[in-house]
Amino acid sequence: MNLKSLLLLLSICLSLICSFANAQATPPANAQSVMSDSAFAAALKLDGIRSLSLQDRQTIKTWDTFARQTVSQIAGRSRINDRDPLFTLLDIAFVPEKYLDQPILRIKNPQLLSDLLAMPGLDPAMRSSIEATKAVSLGFWVSEPVQQFATQMQQQVIASRDSINQIQTSAQVLTQLSQMRAPLDGLHFVPPAQGADWHRLPELQANMALAMIDDPQLKQHALPGYDNLRIARITSAITQLSSAWRNRDAAAVQTQIDMLARELPTLTSSYPSAARRETEILYNKAYKLTLPGAFIYFAAFVLFIISAYSKRQGIRRWAIGCTVLGLALHTLGIAIRWWLDQSSTGSWFYSIPIKNQFESVMMSAWFGMVVGLILELCWKRKGLFGAAASFVGWMSLVALFTVPYIFHKDIGNEIGRSTGILMSYWLYVHVTLATASYALIGMSFLLGVWWIARYFSAPPEVRAMGPNRLSSDAARGEPEPQRESLAMAFSPVPALAGATDVGGGGDFGRSRVPDYATGVTRAYTSSSAVEPIRALLAHLDACNVVILQLAFWILGVAIVCGAIWADVSWGRPWGWDPKETFALVTWIVYLIILHVRLVTKQKALWTAILCIVGFFVMLFNWIGVNYFLVGLHSYA
């Protein structure tokens, strides 16, 4: 008999004993004396066990996270019956019969919903219930006619497979929770040593039983490092908790919860620290810092826009302050995620959060913010770089909040394991560079839209000005700021570092343009009312050129790195996969911009137009390809 079967046998025996004891300890509750659900839920303080750790789907997480994810998976929303997910989780585990006929399995797919409503032989009362709640009960879903219908649908309409599988998975999760032989025995408990296997409660109970057997052959199968006395106390606490929960005995439940909260973290020395566990709860409560970050970036964006039109230098300083604060929160969000994931993988390198859509958007926005802030601080372009960066940061974090939390769409917002092919250093190089370039393309898009909007809303005399005076050429030849040598050294446009209003405080009316005829720079101090508009357009274009050149180069490197990774991973550097080809098309758009600027007089206008085109091609590549085309980058 191998170890697994032996442990299983022992665990069944113990579970039966536990169940028997449980049944003995749980006399049918007197209906009158039983507390109502609301009162019972209100009387409990679950915070003690909320921050306990467990392992689920190969990821270490708190009970709070597990409960939230489980409820969300079952119901497609964050709560069932408006109760705390942890309460719901325990209630399903201890009083499963209550949930059998509740319509809590959400049907998200409208087509499946209408197909289900049209199912022959469906009870009219059930039909109206499904129509009203857009959900079905476990009892209904697992009934034979519905299962036959689901199987038939899956065979006949391939497109319905995913939506049916989603409900099947929800039903499976609910069933697993409600059919545990002893409550909570499906959860994995922290092992005594880091890297060791996590075991479920029945296995630990079996281990406890092994300690009582004198057979040395059997004893060699014992799991080392566990304190059996403590396991016995935990087992007893869970059994009593189950019994008290069924009786709605809040005081007894609380006693056992407090007991578990004390005992479990001390079960093994490798238990995740309290700081880590509490941080995880806070991180989740704060929507993974997406919403706070989005608010701050939005404030920064508005302030940067105002500063671009205002003479008051203080507004720009406030905008930069907001950006720094937002970036700090953003960085904290990434760092926390990294730290939390590290406890599951055991490796800092393989936990870098850039493995799914949520993480790549988060990282992309972060790179955009960092680059935008550096450019803003170095070149002080009246907040144009800052506005572009904070726009990207704001939009990205809003998307990261909205998609999973409002539309309940899984984009990898929960920390979890990724497919093995992504565990490569090439991922970090390729994806980091690609997402960084996407952020820059987003910034370039804003500047392009801004330029076009301002250009076409400007008085006719602005449009009648020479094209050179509306593009970055207007800044060419201006004196270079001596105290910004770093900026000069890396200036993408030869004279860009010689930006106007270096000292700040001025408006665009005091900008300078070169006199190409004499080669001598002269101050352009037009008294015309249109001069600020002209200058703004020139500076928008100048900023855009800086950003698009960076984006172009970084995207080029990303594509090449992707090709090298594809060569070693898929056996070919270039396979005309939609993700590859649309990245190349985006790159070609920017290649066209660079050449268009060489041959056209309206270089700023064409740049703005093509930057918008490039942005939409990039957006299609990043998001659209995943939904509309079939390819190898399904996780990207």
Place this chain on the structure above:
Amino acid sequence: MPALRWIFRHTLNSVPSGIVLLVLIGLYIAIGSGAAGLRERLEMDELLFFNWWPFKVLSVLLVINLMTVTITRIPLTPTRYGVWSIHLGIILLLISLGAYYNQKVEGLVPLVRGQTATAFYDRWERALYIRTPFAQNSVPLEGLPRFSAYDEPLGNAHYLDRSPLRNLEPQLTVFDSESRQGHVTTLAEAIGAAQPVTFDIIGYYPYGETQGWVVDSAAGNTGLKLTNPKGNYTWIVASESADAVTAISDRAFVEHRHLDTAADVEIATAAAKKLHKLTVKVGEASQEIAVEPGKTYEIAGYSIAVEEFKPQWPLSSGQGRADALTMVVTHKSADGSATQFRRMVLAGRESSGDAQTDFELGVEGAGPFGKRKRDGVLDANITIAYTYTDPTRLLPTMDGVTAKYVLFTAGDSPGITSLRVSTRQPIQIEKTTDATLRLNVDAPAGLLDSSPASEPVAIAIERNDHLRHSDTVAIVSPERRDREVARAGGGQMVRVKVSSGDWSQIVPVGFDQFALQNAFTGPNIKVPGAQVPFQLMLGNLRRALPVAVRLESFEAMPYAGGDLSGSSMMREFRSNITFLDPSTNLATRASASLNEPAFFKRGGGLLSPGESWIFSQASWNPQNLDFTALQVGNRPFVTNMIVACGMILGGLLYTFYLKPIIIRRMKANALRLAQARKKPQRTQSDEPQELVTSA
């Protein structure tokens, strides 16, 4: 000449025309990748579309434009090194890409632990596989469409009217068991057909499924139409092996047999009554009787109630199986008392110890079958030997099947004879003299209808003497199409016309990704006069590997907390392989894991890049960890492409970020130089003036 110069200046030597080319290339790529429907209308996958002549023309024009513009318009000065590098990089990349796709082959090599593979299945090209009992081979189907269905009923079969798909005459390598030598021969020779056997691909379906039909045909055969009370019907035709039998339920089925004469039917039905023969010895007296389950026989004071026939009954000794018959034996003694026991007798075991086993009845706790007598028998006075003979295979012998209705027709008689044979009940025979019969079927669940029924169902049977089986390929409806399966080729079907002399047969042939590794699912094709049949299968084309590969072991490594079941997320897969190079007889160990492929290189030197092959980990089977599939492909010109990319990115870096510094420094130097020159010049010019003045 001026016109040519104008064309040269405004096309090849023009930046705007270069931009136009870039726009066209961008659009081409976007359409080819984004508008898959359009590409598929042209019957092209990504590789074909991006290897098509319009794309090649655009690429060549861009290369010429870049070369011309670079040489004529961009002087090779330090400030323009970056542009030169970018342009040369793009030219090199485009040329290398063209060469790469010209020479690139890739595919999958399925590997089983301990076995050596010498070939792989191409990713794009397909082939028609032929398998006889002694040999197998394939014929490449170059130009076979991929995305749309083509067939005569669809009105577009002319698309398939091209040489690689018509008049295919496959050759097979047949191994002589004595000489252990293989020799190449034609299919006709391999199967013993008198005339050459050829194939024509007459239909292609990207999403197809076979549907068997029975159709009226003047030159057809006799068949029966079974209709249930709901009006649903099916046909059974004796001459079509695939259609001769239909299931009534999971425990009974109906079979049609067509014999030459009514007398043959009589013989066959009479034989059914002699399937089970018992030789009963009571004391010294012996008697041989034919028995049927469900009937009772009286022999020398013993009453033998035959209960059930148990085909292939597993022996209690654990050594094999035997056909068995169970019966309840009752012995009435002179005083009127009766003893009863159950006996199981095994067919053909007269002399062996376990030929008959007795079971005591009515023993508490023994179960309904009775308590087995372990040594000897309960009544040694009676010995029963059992013979089971069923040369025409009338009785059902499958596990769980208890009854079979054999419907006989005869060539010289219009009637139908129904023979019900059961493992538990006596034979039942019903006859009609006309072409219809009404049969009460007592195990009706599932007959022609999935709805269960508890009552016997009356089946109307109608005879037709002009029937022929016809297989057609139906297009799978769009909502039932599985694109994931289709990506690996699943669902494809071809209709093949097999011809030999005047004879021909149209066969639907399905697809298997690893055709030669698995059993063929198509029907056996028997060419008239041939000694053996053969089968066909559509699959990906097998190509020879540059080196033999043996899978030593395969490892799947889950993340912490997972296991090797398919439900756990895997951290890594690794195939440990050995390369067995036939040219050097060298064995080299290597391993291919997710992001670390195994490389096989041969040749190469200073001037020749040699041969480079990559083996990447591609797939696994959670149910069978001894199996894996590696992606294999050659890597022509990959180094050139990497160099080209380096030139482009280096050039961009130079142009964007180093050139401005160089220009600034050059300007500063020029200014310094100008100032330095200006001072002495002034001095020189002033001095002479002064001198002149003074002079």
